[in-house]
Every structure is written in C-alpha cells, then in structure tokens.
Amino acid sequence: MATTIQDVATAAGVSPMTVSNVLNGRQSVNDELRDRVMEAIQRLDYRVNVAARNLRAGRTGTIGLAVPEIDRPYAAQLASRVVRAAAARGLRVVVEETGTSRGGELDAIARSRVRLYDGLIIASVGLAARDLVDVLAASPVVMLGERFSGSGVDHIGLPNHDGTASAVRHLLERGRTRIAIVAGPPEPERTTASDMPNDGFELRMSGYEHALREAGLEPDPNLVIVGDAWDTETGLQCALSMCDRGLDFDAIVAMTDSIALGALRGLADRGRRVPEDVAVVGFDDISESQYSTPRLTTIAPDHNEIAELAMDLLTQRIAGPWPPTETVDHTVGFRLVVRESSG
Amino acid sequence: MATTIQDVATAAGVSPMTVSNVLNGRQSVNDELRDRVMEAIQRLDYRVNVAARNLRAGRTGTIGLAVPEIDRPYAAQLASRVVRAAAARGLRVVVEETGTSRGGELDAIARSRVRLYDGLIIASVGLAARDLVDVLAASPVVMLGERFSGSGVDHIGLPNHDGTASAVRHLLERGRTRIAIVAGPPEPERTTASDMPNDGFELRMSGYEHALREAGLEPDPNLVIVGDAWDTETGLQCALSMCDRGLDFDAIVAMTDSIALGALRGLADRGRRVPEDVAVVGFDDISESQYSTPRLTTIAPDHNEIAELAMDLLTQRIAGPWPPTETVDHTVGFRLVVRESSG
DNA sequence: GTGAAAGCGCTAACAG
DNA sequence: CTGTTAGCGCTTTCAC
Numbered sequence: 001m002a003t004t005i006q007d008v009a010t011a012a013g014v015s016p017m018t019v020s021n022v023l024n025g026r027q028s029v030n031d032e033l034r035d036r037v038m039e040a041i042q043r044l045d046y047r048v049n050v051a052a053r054n055l056r057a058g059r060t061g062t063i064g065l066a067v068p069e070i071d072r073p074y075a076a077q078l079a080s081r082v083v084r085a086a087a088a089r090g091l092r093v094v095v096e097e098t099g100t101s102r103g104g105e106l107d108a109i110a111r112s113r114v115r116l117y118d119g120l121i122i123a124s125v126g127l128a129a130r131d132l133v134d135v136l137a138a139s140p141v142v143m144l145g146e147r148f149s150g151s152g153v154d155h156i157g158l159p160n161h162d163g164t165a166s167a168v169r170h171l172l173e174r175g176r177t178r179i180a181i182v183a184g185p186p187e188p189e190r191t192t193a194s195d196m197p198n199d200g201f202e203l204r205m206s207g208y209e210h211a212l213r214e215a216g217l218e219p220d221p222n223l224v225i226v227g228d229a230w231d232t233e234t235g236l237q238c239a240l241s242m243c244d245r246g247l248d249f250d251a252i253v254a255m256t257d258s259i260a261l262g263a264l265r266g267l268a269d270r271g272r273r274v275p276e277d278v279a280v281v282g283f284d285d286i287s288e289s290q291y292s293t294p295r296l297t298t299i300a301p302d303h304n305e306i307a308e309l310a311m312d313l314l315t316q317r318i319a320g321p322w323p324p325t326e327t328v329d330h331t332v333g334f335r336l337v338v339r340e341s342s343g
Numbered sequence: 344m345a346t347t348i349q350d351v352a353t354a355a356g357v358s359p360m361t362v363s364n365v366l367n368g369r370q371s372v373n374d375e376l377r378d379r380v381m382e383a384i385q386r387l388d389y390r391v392n393v394a395a396r397n398l399r400a401g402r403t404g405t406i407g408l409a410v411p412e413i414d415r416p417y418a419a420q421l422a423s424r425v426v427r428a429a430a431a432r433g434l435r436v437v438v439e440e441t442g443t444s445r446g447g448e449l450d451a452i453a454r455s456r457v458r459l460y461d462g463l464i465i466a467s468v469g470l471a472a473r474d475l476v477d478v479l480a481a482s483p484v485v486m487l488g489e490r491f492s493g494s495g496v497d498h499i500g501l502p503n504h505d506g507t508a509s510a511v512r513h514l515l516e517r518g519r520t521r522i523a524i525v526a527g528p529p530e531p532e533r534t535t536a537s538d539m540p541n542d543g544f545e546l547r548m549s550g551y552e553h554a555l556r557e558a559g560l561e562p563d564p565n566l567v568i569v570g571d572a573w574d575t576e577t578g579l580q581c582a583l584s585m586c587d588r589g590l591d592f593d594a595i596v597a598m599t600d601s602i603a604l605g606a607l608r609g610l611a612d613r614g615r616r617v618p619e620d621v622a623v624v625g626f627d628d629i630s631e632s633q634y635s636t637p638r639l640t641t642i643a644p645d646h647n648e649i650a651e652l653a654m655d656l657l658t659q660r661i662a663g664p665w666p667p668t669e670t671v672d673h674t675v676g677f678r679l680v681v682r683e684s685s686g
Numbered sequence: 687g688t689g690a691a692a693g694c695g696c697t698a699a700c701a702g
Numbered sequence: 703c704t705g706t707t708a709g710c711g712c713t714t715t716c717a718c
Contacts, residue, residue: 002458004711015689020713030687045480047457051403052711054394055694062405062437070426071630076419083413083440092459094405094435097426115345116393116435137388232634265634287414291575291608293636347695358705363697373703395695398710689718694711701706 003044012040023048063314064117066096066108068125072231073258073286075123078144081307082121089315091118102126106134113138119314124148125187125200140317140324142310146200147187154313154327156306159334160200163299164207165214166336167253167281170297172215174343176251176279180223181208182238182263183255184230204255204283223249227259235262236269243270250278251342257282257289260296264341275343285337294340305332346387355383366391405435406657407460409451411443411468415574416601416629418466421487424650425464432658434461443573445469455481462657467491468530468543483660483667485653489543490530497656497670499649502677503543506642507550508557509679510596510624513640515558517686519594519622523566524551525581525606526598527573547598547626566592570602578605579612586613593621594685600625600632600641607635607684618686628680637683648675 005023009016014033021027022037029037040046054060065082067075079095086093094117098104105127112120119140124147127135135141135153143155164181171179186201209219225242227234235254239262242249254260260282264274272278274294282289285300309330317324348366352359357376364370365380372380383389397403408425410418426436437460441447448470455463462483467490470478478484478496486498507524514522529544552562568585570577578597582605585592597603603625607617615621617637625632628643652673660667 002711005713006711016711017689017713018687021688024713026713027687033688049398049711050457050459051394051397051401052694053713055392055398055696055710056712056714058394058694060394069423071420071423073416073419073631076416076422077414079419079422079438080412080414080440083438087440092437092439092454095422095426095438096435097423097430111435114390114393232630236634261631261634265636265638268636287575288416288604288631291579291604293608293611295608348697349695359695360697360705361703364704367697369697370703376704392695395710396697398694398712399696399698401710687718690716692713692715694713696710698709699707702704 002049003046004049005046008037008040008044008046011044012036058115059118059318060116061090062092062094062117064094064096064108064112064120064122066098066105066120066122066124068098068100068123070095070097073288074256074284077286077303078123078307081303082310085307085311089311091311091315098122098126100125102128102131106131109134109138109141112141115139118318121310121314136323140314140322142313142317144306144310146203149329152323152327154317154324155329156309156313157329157331158200158301158306159299159331160203161207161210163283163301163334164204164253164255165211166207166334167283167299168208168211169215170336170338170342171251171253171279171281172211172217174251174279177217178220178223178249179208179212179251179253180225180242180247180249181205181253181255182225182227182235182259184227184234184259186226201255208253222247230256230259232258232262232265235259235264236266237262239263239266240269243267243272252278252280254280254282257284257286257296257298260298260341261288261292264292264294264296274341279343280341289339292341297339297342298337299334300337301334302332345392346389347392348389350387351380351383351389354387355379402461402661403459404433405437405460407437407439407451407455407463407465409439409441409448409463409465409467411441411466413438413440416631417599417627420629420646421466421650424646425653428650428654432654434654434658441465441469443468445471445474449474449477452477452481452484455484458482461661464653464657479666483657483665485656485660487649487653489546492672495666495670497660497667498672499652499656500672500674501543501644501649502642502674503546504550504553506626506644506677507547507596507598508554509550509677510626510642511551511554512558513679513681513685514594514596514622514624515554517594517622520560521563521566521592522551522555522594522596523568523585523590523592524548524596524598525568525570525578525602527570527577527602529569544598551596565590573599573602575601575605575608578602578607579609580605582606582609583612586610586615595621595623597623597625600627600629600639603639603641603684604631604635607637607639617684622686623684632682635684640682640685641680642677643680644677645675
C-alpha cells in the first residue's frame, strides 16, 4: 500500500493537518515540526495522492484538447502550443481525437461534463447549433474553428476571410489572373440560420471571391476545386485532376498548407513548374512549409496568440461562473509569408 | 452544486448503492427500481464524478505519454497511434513534452508517481542509468527509444541497426559508394558501462558501418555528419555545409526522415539533383515523406506494432504487479520503402 | 500554531 | 435483491 499523509503524520508524531500545511506551505508551521515532517516524508518516500486532492478540491488540474486528428501537422502544432501554455499554468492536457465527426466532439464534451477535465478546448468541425446546449451545460469550453462565431460561447477564430483575400491580392499583384482555389469538403451543417458564412470553408471562399471582384474579376466556378478530405493526398489528387482535365489556371490558393503541399507534389508530377507556370499559396504556415521544394508562400495566423488566448480564457472561465455572463469572440491576426512558390 | 449519487437516490426513493448498481450494471436490479433510478438520473441530469470514482478505485483511467516534442512529425504520429490504442482500451492519454531533456522526462515520471497516471509510455532520449531506480519506483512504465534496452524495464525498440544497414545495402546496390550519414547529436550519457551501442545514434551508426564493411568498404569519417539537433533545419544545414565544403559524396543516409527532408531541401538549394547526383534515404516513414519532391525512400518501422504493443504491455503491467517479475524487450519489424529519392 | 472532526462522491463488503 | 456501514486520502472548518 502506498504511504498516506496519515502515515507521515504518525511517523513525525504530528497530525495529518500539520503535514498538509507543510506540504502546501499554507500556514506557518513551527520550524522544528516542519523539519520532522520533511524528514518523515523523505524517509517514507511519501507522494500526495492527486485523486484525493482533486476530489476534495473539485478540480482535476487537467484540461481536454479535442482536435479532429492529432497527426495532422496543424493539429500537432496546435497541441504543442496548448500543452506548453497549459504547463505554464500548472495544467495538464488530455488530447482527444474526434475523428472529424460530430459524435467524437460530443464524446469529448461528455467527458468534460463528467468532470474529467476542468475545461475543454475544442477545435470543432462537426458540431451543429443544436449541440450548443450540451456545450454550455458542460464544464468551461473554448471553441476554436469557425462554427460557433458569435454563438454565446467563447470563440477564437482564424482570419479566414482576410487571410485568403490577402493571398489572392498577392497573386494578382504578381500578375496571375486564373487563380484556382483548392479545398476539402465543406462542413456538413450550418450552425446558424443566417446567410452569413460561418465556417472556415465558406469564409475562406468568400475572401477569395471578394479579392477577385475587388480587382474587377468575376470568380470562375471552374476554378473552384473541392476535394473529399483536408489532407495532403487531397491536394495531390486535385492538382493531378486539374492538369489532366486541361483546366486553364496560373495560380492556386489552397485552403490549408497540407493541401498546398500535396498540390505542389501533383504539379511536379505533371511537369508544371512552380512558380513559373503555377504560383501556389497555402494557409496555416505549418513548419513543413519552410522546407518544401519549392518553399511555400502562405498565410500565417498568429498561432501563439491562439494558444495563449485560449488558455487565458479557459482559466478565467474555470475560475469564474459558468456559463459565462459575457463571451469573447476574437479573430487572431496573420501575416502573409512570401516564399518561393509564388515567385 | 452538481447533483450527486445521493441526490439521485433520494429522488428515486432508493439507496445510493442501488443507483451505483444501476449505473455500473453490476448486480441485477429490480426492473421497477431501475426505471425509477433511470428516470431520476435523466431528470436531475446526473453525471458521475470521476474524481470520486478514481479515488475509490485507486486508478485514474489516464496514462501519460512523454515525448520530446509533440510537434515533430514522428512524435505526433506516435501520439496519434497511442491515443487511438488507449481509447480502444477505455484509457485517456495526457501528452507530456519533455523538451528533449532528462529533467523533463524525470518530471513526467514524477507525475506518474503522484498517481496522476495509471501508467506511462516514455520515448526517452535523456534518461540515464541512475534514473532507472526512479522509473521502477513509479507506476508502470514502458520505454520506447533505445536507452533502456535490456535494463530490467519493459522496452520496445526500433530496428536501428538493421534498418540503417538495409538502407546502406540498398544504396550500394544502386551503385553508390560515397555514402554519407547525417544525424543529430548523440545522446549525452551512456546507460550501461558496456561497450555495446545502446542508443539510437550509435545503433544506427553501427548498422551503417556494418553494411559498408560487409561490402568491403571502409567507413570514411569525413562522411559522418553530425548536426546539432534532430530537426529538418539540421538536415538542411548539414546538406548545405557538405556541398559548400566540397565533400565528395553520392548518397546520404539520414538518421530520421525529418533530417532527410531538410537534406533534400539543402541539396536543391545547391543545385544537386536527387537522385541523379545524390541518392537520399531516410528513417521513420513519416507521412510527409510520401509527398516530398522527390518522394523519400525510407526505412519504415512498424508503427502500429509499437503503439499496440506498448499499450498491451502497459495495461498488463497496470493489472499485474509492479515492478514486473519479467520484462519484455522487443524490437519491431521494418520495411524498406523505395521511392524516388534513391533512384 | 496545532489538532480533531467532518466530509468531498463514490463503491466494497456485508447484513438483511 | 436492497440497504447500511465504512472508508479511499485529502483538506476545510473550528476548537484549543
């Protein structure tokens, strides 16, 4: 059996309370007693039982991070930043994979409701409006992604519209006019009844169209390529198909860097030179984009801002009332990082 | 205040024990009572308090996974597999970043000792022999990586020696003779006093030398390039420096895919064609290697075997006595995946 | 400055 | 089949 605070107390000839006080440095304890306690702790190799402390405190010291798939570079790099931001606040992070499904996301929320986590950061792609009630009934939640912008829950968004618009303007400045956009599948269900775009897909698409029209160009539906996933393979397949169909294009805006990297590969397979024949711009600035051949021009959202703000918000919500009386809806900043792929 | 099992019991007019039995389906409960209990659970929106259950059970249902840096592709892909393997067994995974340091690894072990985790999977690069006592004093641990092969703790290793040897043989078959090897820094301290290589660096190096000698070639110290990290940037810098120094080489074996991808980038920067001028082989088969330009030939260890075996071992250790009476030391299999970078 | 009592929410063990 | 008792290990009262 593991040694308890009681064992230490007996060994040191004091009460459990005194040991507790020594451990937590709460009340000032007589020096001699403290020494006796410390000695006993050492000698018995005592370790606090965190489960018991948690039960008492009503908190777990753990937060959940729910991402679609942890092995995607974007998710992995987000997880890394969240783990660090949490560690800086004395919290641990359980990584949940939702498998890009509403069900997986609801499971994560359920685990949060079961007080497994003090709070949850969820990069949602599948939740719908009717799930909001579950979200708010759970322990504190901060939403990433775009589905819940302005829905009465704390939300940190990416510069979807402005980022893509910026990418398109950059390509137009470089003299490209036949600019295609490559994406994964749109999200299944709208979260609001309004006509305002409210997911990453639609927002990025609208930024693309906006920047074209602004330059006096009418978006060409043929230049909108929608694949069936959000991974590198999708980018590759889309690029191959664009070439093989004889589509006329001189630039690609990819909705994610992973798709862009696949597109680079596909273009190379078809002998198209980047950037001479086709310029390519991605979105995310995952670290791999610095090392591709050619190096990838991309929209770089402020990743640290995302992680830090999410953790700040979450710790605030954990400390305060839930549901919160007032929610935050913030869109992080971005930079256009010009590298080789756009000339 | 959240509703407790007691509240449910009162509402349903039964004892807490009956509620518990209903919840866990342990003992058969009278249908009518069960219905009343279920109804009360629904009505009060009752959720079990996992902290309390954990305290009672003496387990947390959570394991730790300690990796050097989660945002490296290799770690992210390992984490993904472990999270899935754990989920299949009803366990959650806390991801710990050790920051490639012995201190970070000891912290993870300390948290395991504090019963935060039922067990720990640790991809160690920094622990030394003197830390073994801490490892064994903690809750169940399975070690990945090479430092603790045959050290009285469960260990799953990569096919370091044979993998690299296989890479070299492949290059020799392709007619290459000036085969360089590019690596990050060796690990700081030996875990055993013996002369047997016992870390990834040394094992992969010995496989390289072995295959060369086997073919009647004497390893050339000039062809051993040791960078100062294990990331893509290192591979890039090493390749640049090899070219700039006028080193004579016609192939590179990189100790990891990340390094290989950086080397591809560096070679492109210096106008060396791959594979015509220089053939490149990596190690790990991270998914990015399928999409690089050129696509990367690599040694592909059986990643699923690693995750599944680690989880199997860990759950076994959690259920059984600790420290274990007999330990497992297993090296997973591998395949040579030939792609464009080696011709 | 220190200790005794009580209880966080749950469930094993036993009694009924 | 159901309820009572007791206690997991810790910490918040509130005496002393």
